[in-house]
Amino acid sequence: MLISAAILFLQTGCWSKDEIEDLSIYIGMALDIGEQSKVEKELEKQGAGYARKKTMTFTIQIINELKGGKGEKTPAAEQKAYINVSETGDSIFEMIREFSTRMERPVIGHHLKVIVVNEKLARRKRMDQLLDFFLRDNDIRPSAVVFISKSKASHTLETQSSTVVPAFRLLGITDNQYRSLKIMSPVTLAKLEGKMHAGMSYVLQNVVSAKGEVAFSGAAVIKGSSQKLIGFLNEKELVGLMLLSGQGKGGQIKAYHEERGEVISYEIKKLESKINAIVKNGKVTFEVEIETTGRVMEEWTPSExxxxxxxxxxxxxxxxxxxxxxxxxxxxxxxxxxxTDVAGFGQRLRIQHPKVWEPMKKDWDEEFSQIPVTIHIKSKITEYGATSRR
Amino acid sequence: MAYQAKDRITSIQTAVILANTMLGAGILTLPRTVAEKTGTPDGWISVIIGGFLAIAAGLIMVMLSKPFRGKTFYEYIGQITGKWLGSLISLIVVGYFCLIASFEIRVLAEVADFFLLEGTPSWAIIMVFMWVSLYLVTGGINAIARLFEIILPITIFVFVIVTFFGITLFDVDNLRPVLGQGVMPVLNGVKTTAITFTGFEAILIIIAFMHRPEKASKAVIVGTSIPLMIYIITVVMVIGSLSVDGVVTRTWPTLDLVRSVEIEGLIFERFESFLLVIWIMQIYSTFTMTYYAASLGLSQMSKRNLNGFLYGLLPVVFLMANIPKNLAGVFRMGDFIGNLSLYLFGAMPLLLLAISKLRGHKGEGISRK
Incomplete structure (x- = not known):
């Protein structure tokens, strides 16, 4: 009895525990080209430097635990719901561990939700290299969503408001996909891994920011063979891509009445797009059938x-x-x-004519640019909303 | 007093034990190992073929055991091949079961260290695990069977729910085209998938404990179908979600699928801990069964008490688990076990069956009962 009781004291429960209060949870991460922050420069003047190339500056967004504690009325109104800290270096892992020398609570990546990569960095560095750490790490989950930013990436993780957490805001906007064709399905690390490894081209949502506000604006095109950013699709072109690939979940199309030139706004309720790969005499062509059904939600044509x-x-x-x-x-x-083919034409050829696809897949982007594509569109209007007559 | 097969288990329990022994470490890596071999999304077809091969091999073993009612493989092998050769084969089989047992706990240690208990030394994880298993095994085959009966439904239930959530990522296009590159890629994958069914050889031992051994064939078929279903679902869901190219680069693809999903609005947002829990239970059952089979072999060969071997084998298995120097070594160990299993339980039973038929072992056992 005594022995068993004594043994109880040896039962420590958790071997390598880290109390959650002692950790900093980072939820967003921004990658920019190397440019040290003021604090960092100051620290380095004091001698806090180490051997590195200053190719990247990365900013992590940490949930501010001091805020939103037990409803005490401290002057927290001034305090933001997050803390952003930056490091400059050439290895993301090294930079993350560098925070351990700067903060009392080590940072952990279990809850990383968004990764924003700056346009200039994405033009210079390969995507698969930039994201390698995130896919390798055992804390970070492959459900993190990747964005490109034309503005400074760290600015997309800032806000003036004290209640908004910018990383969650970005994630929240992706949920509005059913309302606008300008929003792509979120591209997670899990989805990206396959495309990067296969050398396929893809698009990533572009986010721009100004004064703590953000907007989704078109998409960045990443070329499969080089894994680098080669250009952008503007908002209209992204809508076109969403229609073409059938990825869109719904949204609005603005047209003008043929004779009167007045606005007619059409809401897409159902969007279907089918790409058909046709092989004839060894030549590949594509036929795209796009079908939309929806209703007119606004029209300015005169009442006669x-x-x-x-x-x-x-x-x-x-x-x-x-x-x-x-x-x-x-x-x-x-x-x-x-x-580049970012609309999934290659996928269709692979599925419908795997034998034809096999020799073409290596230079697919080049081949694709030469292949004729015909498009058939059907648009149906089912109703005119609550106003049926004039 | 030598250990005799006194306890009896039902045919359902036999099927459950078989299923639990088959489900093991492989489920986390299977989508990758298959995709590496096939290179096409047709891995699930390989899984089906592999499953049928496993059933066939299991049925051959049942036929082999038939004349020797109430006897384990270790007890009757001498009658087929002669005493010396029989002992040698038994020893190899014992070694094989030890290898599986140590492989399973090593994989457990690797995964637990990487995803669950970073910083906890692996010996601490392994030892606690082994002791709990020892506790169960000392209870005999009936205790094992009853615990397995509890584990299996929980496994299936949690597994189905967890993979079901993965449906948000699922894209049929990742699985198409079916047989786009012909049948060859599928056949390339068959060896890999057949290996993941290792564990069915447990029938060689547990058939001796069966209440009604004539139902052994049914137990093999049912017992193999359960892991077969689970493996098909795994491969279809993981490759369908992450695509072939996405799967081959991941070390633990099945876990990555579950890690890629976050469900908002439920009490839990993440489900990998659930998957790991059932996975660890399956490792536990595989470990327990193989460890039991190995100890039983030694006990029956030497005609000494089982308990001594149970305690004696524990440190041996622990040391064997520490042989691979790194994760790549662990996977090589897995491949080695798989190949060994192909020879030991794919080819050998057929040979033994032929010898046994020639020697006219037909029905001898039944008359002795």
């Missing part, structure tokens, strides 16, 4: 025009034309300017 079948036909034609314009401009940019 009645809403009848003819009007519906006209409107449908206007919407169709608009979609066609969007899709064709995107396609032109992808095939002629960037010479």
């Amino acid at each position: 025009l009645e809403i009848n079948e003819a009007f519906t036909k006209q409107t449908e034609a206007a919407v169709k034309e608009e979609i066609e314009k969007l899709v064709l401009s995107t396609l032109a940019k992808l095939q002629d300017k960037y010479k």
Whole structure:
């Protein structure tokens, strides 16, 4: 009895525990080209330097635990809900561990949600190299979402408000995908890994920021073979891409009435896009069928025009034309300017004609830019909202 | 007094033990190992073929054991091959079971150290685990069977739920085209998938404990179908979500699938701990069964008490688990076990069966009962 009781004291519970109060949880991370912050420069003057190339500056966003504690009315109104800290160096892991020498609570990556990469950095460095650490680490989960920023990446993780956590804001915006075609499905590390390893080209959502506000603006195109950023799709072209690839979940298309030139706003309720790879005499062509159904939610045409079948036909034609314009401009940019396939044409060829795909897959982006694509669009209007007659 | 097979288990328990022994370390790596070999998304077909091969091999073993009712492999092998050769084969089989046992706990230590208990020394993880297993094994085959009966439904339930959440990432296009590069890639993967079913050889031992050994064939079929289903679901979900190219670079792809999913609004946002819990239970059951089979072999060969061998083998298995120097070594050890299993339990039973038939062992055992 005594022995068993004595043994109880040896039962320590957790071997290598870290109390959560003693850790800093980082939820967002921004990668910029090397540019030291004022604090860092000051620290280095005092002699806090180590051997490194200053190629990257990275900023992590840590949840501010002092704020939002037990409802005490401290002057916390001034305090933000997060803390951003930066380091400069050439190894992300080294920089993360460097924080251990600067903060009393070590940082942990279990809850990393967003990674923002600056455009200039993405043009210089390979994506798979930049993201290598995140995929290797045992704390960081592959569910983290990757963005590109045309502005300084760390600025997208800033806000003036004391209640908003910028990393969560970015993540929250991706949830609005069903309302706008300008928002892509979030690209997580898990999805990226396969594309990077296969050498496929892909797009990443571009985020711009000004004065602590952010906006999703188009997408960055990453070339598969070089894994570097080669250019951007603007917002319209991204809409075209969403329609082309059928990735869009819903959103709005603005068209103009043919004769009167007045605004007609069409809400897509259902979007279907099918890419067909056709091989004839060893030559590959693509046929895309895009079908949208939706309703008119706003129209400014004068009231003498009645809403009848003819009007519906006209409107449908206007919407169709608009979609066609969007899709064709995107396609032109992808095939002629960037010479990359980010819309999934290669995937369809791989699935439908695996034997043809196999020899082409190495230079697919180049091959793709030469392949003719025909597009068929059908747009249906099912209703006119709550206003049915004038 | 030599250890005799006195305890009896039902055919359902036999199937459960088989399923639990088969499900083990492999489930976390299977999608990668298959995709590496096939290079196409057709891995799931390889899994099906591998499963059927395992069933076939299991049935051959049942046929082999049939004339020797109530006897384990160790007890009757001498009658087929002669005493000396029989002892040698038994020793190899014992060594093989020890190898599996040590491999399982080593993989457990690696994963626990990387994902769960960073900083806890692996000997601490392994030893606690082994002691708990020892405790169960001293209870005999009935205790093992009853615990396994509890473990298996929990495993299936949690597994189905956890992989179901992965559906948000699932994309059928990652699994297409089916047989795009012909049948060859699928066949390349079969060896790998057949190996993940190792554990079915436990039937050679537990058939002796069966209440009604004539139902052994059914138990093999049912017992193998459960892991077969689980493996198919795993490969389909993981490759379907991460794509072939995404899978081959990941060390523990199945875990990565679950780590890639976050469900908002539920009590839990992350589910990898659940997967790891059932996975550890499966490692536990595989370890327990192989460790038991190895000790039983030594006990029956030397006709001495089982308990002594149980305690004696524990440090041996522990030392064997520490042989591989790094993770690559661990995976090589796994490959070695797989190859050994192909010869030992793929080819050898057929040979033994032929000899046994020639010597006319038909029905002898039944008359002796």
